[in-house]
């Protein structure tokens with residue numbers, strides 16, 4: 001049996017490895033809290049990738065050209081792939097995927113709130129790629145240095161694909177913003193609706209964030225919510241200027257002393273309302289996920305039966 005003294009020693013050794021920037025691997029000793037935090041964060045991330053396929057999937061059949069359709073289809077497929085890498089990374093911590101998915105479907109697990117907003121126009125597909133994938137990249141680049149090995153390595157690959165997503169979105173915005181007056185209005189409207197929810201993707205202010213401090217100590221998180229959000233705000237200003245659109249935040253202004261843009265306050269009431277299930281599409285997203293999961297049951301059954309057959313055959317040969 002392990003004594004408290006043993007535990008303390010293990011924990012000190014663990015924290016030392018973190019300080020030395022060594023990656024923690026699945027079979028290494030880790031504190032319970034570290035494991036739980038990671039399962040929560042990685043599965044939440046996986047759910048976001050998969051639920052995020054829905055708002056954009058809504059426009060695959062309505063893309064304005066064959067080329068746009070092919071690009072969007074490929075982008076949405078990538079998101080499914082990101083979900084798979086991340087579920088696999090979460091499984092290395094000992095929780096089976098079926099349990100993670102059950103938690104999503106029961107509402108116990110969360111996913112990024114942004115995907116509870118509806119896609120109303122083609123401009124929204126541009127704004128999502130540009131702003132939502134753009135915000136995700138800022139966060140995920142930082143997570144390439146997260147302390148858990150499988151998560152960090154998953155992020156490297158995901159980031160490469162995310163930068164393609166961001167560019168395809170921005171390219172749609174360029175076409176619209178430099179197009180007819182009606183197209184320009186569409187681009188502005190999409191920017192207005194997705195800008196603030198994109199800022200909310202970085203989570204609450206650090207002072208309000210339940211998990212922030214400990215996640216920083218364990219180097220699960222490498223930069224604070226507010227620092228990452230500031231990076232995104234700063235990089236978005238020239239992009240909006242290039243499009244010739246109006247910035248949705250009337251208080252945006254360059255602060256020479258800080259070397260950053262000052263900005264208006266986020267509507268946190270809206271943030272918490274959507275997180276707590278009162279966004280436009282919360283129910284629709286989960287209902288759709290459950291239906292797709294049930295429709296796919298025969299595939300899972302067939303794979304299980306096939307593997308069982310292979311296993312028996314191998315046994316007979318042996």
Ligand SMILES: [Fe+2]
Nearest residue numbers: 049078079082
């Ligand atoms: Fe993704």
Ligand SMILES: [Fe+2]
Nearest residue numbers: 079133162165
């Ligand atoms: Fe993406």
